Amino acid sequence: MRDNYGIAFLLLIILTVVFLGMNLCIGSVNIPLSEVLLALGNRKGAGISRDIILGIRFPRALAAVVLGGALALSGYLLQTFFHNPIAGPFILGISSGAKLAVALVMVLSLKMMLRPGSGTMIAAAFAGAMLSMGVVLLMSRVMDRMSMLVVSGVMIGYICSAVTDFIVAFADDADIVNLHNWSKGSFSGIGWEDVAVMSAVALTASVFVFLLSKQIGAYELGEAYARSLGLDVMRFRVLLVLLSSILSACVTAFAGPVSFVGVAVPHLVRSFFRTARPMILIPACFLGGAAFALFSDLLARTLLAPTELSISTVTAVFGAPVVIFILVRRRKGRTG
Amino acid sequence: MNAVREEFYFYTKGLTVGYQGIALIRDIEIHLRRGEVLTFIGPNGAGKTTVLRNIIRQLKPLDGVIVLDGKEIRQQSGRELAASLSVMLTERIRPERMTCREVVESGRYPYTGRFGKLSEQDHQVVEDAMRLVHAEDLASLDFDRISDGQRQRVMLARALSQEPELIVLDEPTSFLDIRHKLEFLSVLERLARERKLSVILSLHELDLAERISDKIACIHGDRVERFGTPEEIFSCGYIRRLYEIEVGNYDERTGTVELPAPEGRPQVFVLAGNGSGIPVYRRLQRQGVPFATGILWENDQDYPVARMLAAEVVGERAFGRIRKESTERAKELIDGCREVICALRPTGEMELYPEFGELLEYAKDKISG
Known part of the structure; x- marks a missing residue:
């Protein structure tokens, strides 16, 4: 695939578009593609299916695209930061920290009869993500073994989830259902306004990530070499932490914690493109994350319809084996 | 001071290095001209790496200055320094899915634009660097799939593609076998001579250090105990003191090492000479x-090996005659030994010097083999 990046990108784009189309067509009511296109073209005559598509399915699918991409990129940045292929926002407990902060803000504002805006939610998620990130960073200074770091990340995740459950238990009955769904991870109930906000945040952050391509490439050879090339390592590391936290916070604020996308997608993309070049990997991760999220959401909605699975259930089924595979392969590489 | 500045491409003044405010090595004063090779030697844990890390600005000196081409390195921007100084470190990097060419290309970082796209000229520099270290064939292989020796060469090419005037290498030969050690150092030597590249490195191999270096700095205790040409350093039993060698022996003239000599009264007499x-x-x-x-x-x-291993050597001054006392002493020793080994070949020395024949005759009952 090397040097054929164009073809690889084309395949990835086709995949994303196909999944997007399937997400629009398939559901409790199956809508033929022609009608979907008609609705998207804003023509009259589509009726109820137009409402379903424009009001529910399309924003939800777009959210999957943006959030899936953001999550994959966030994972990619964390892997770069820790020089560790299984680092990711969920595994390191960063998503759970964000979840905790969001749940706290939600419950508090509901108690005060306020409806928090999406900006507030992102801010809360960001604060929670940074807090978890801070703890992970502190621990990473003591633990040089990557497996230990991951284990402590998972523990942080459990602690945050436990506290979140505790908080959710205090919420009013009527809100619980909603909050409960969200705290397990779901793309449901996302409207156009949310899509606008998340796109603004996630896409801006992604552009910044892309602008860091050259620096990320230099960092690939380790801190000491990066510094010897003239990279301001301190500043670069701060940027990595901020951007990955913003990206995963954005996801958590709207969809709750979504597992394994951040680890699995960058790995799959690396194997597919067979390169380490950030210029290639960054857009490829975003697209890959989008396709993976669309695919997972499709399954989450349709497998046990009319009951919806949480998105993390699906992503874990496909993502966790990838993590295991990475671990096994690395172990082999070390001894063999 | 001015004279020093003009004469030397690189020098340090009162450089003190250490960690967390605690000085490890004080008052380092070393200097280097363009095209010269400076080698740090010293026992394990002496602080060679610490000094090098200060020189490449990865650690902050506790005191003193480091001057490169008339400018203090602390006052240079990261990019400016990167354009004149490149490094090869001991830490092993494991980039995933990077080809050797991509690793070498990373050396062009200080010269490329916002997105790091390589120009025609950049590609040329990369190709040249790889050819110089004979790594052309590795270009499209994955960096984590090649051998240690190949990896060292690629990392050298990477450092060279940075087009440095000074290259700093921390124990670059540690993972190499003897053939690759020689190849690696000969590339460095050629670069220093032909391209006027200045080289600062640390080495464990004293024999190699002696041969490649114009200057040697010996780190011992809390200072650079000696700094000078190899001839100045490798003399008067200094190396033995530097490494606090208590077991075995090191011969400074030939760079050979020997394990400790067996103790006790000689039991065997060896008639030898001319390397036999x-x-x-x-x-x-x-x-x-x-x-x-x-x-x-x-x-x-x-002779040098005999001096290190034998309980007693019957010696004569270079090119001198064999004195009567020497023959007598040899006979005395033969008397005390249970066995005599004749390593001399039957022609040559034995015919020219009747003394050998005399000793052989004297010892004929004890000769074995």
């Missing part, structure tokens, strides 16, 4: 048999 004795001496050493040997001129190849 060395394998016999070493065999006896391995067997733990104390021995005496002779008669050796001081300029014989056997």
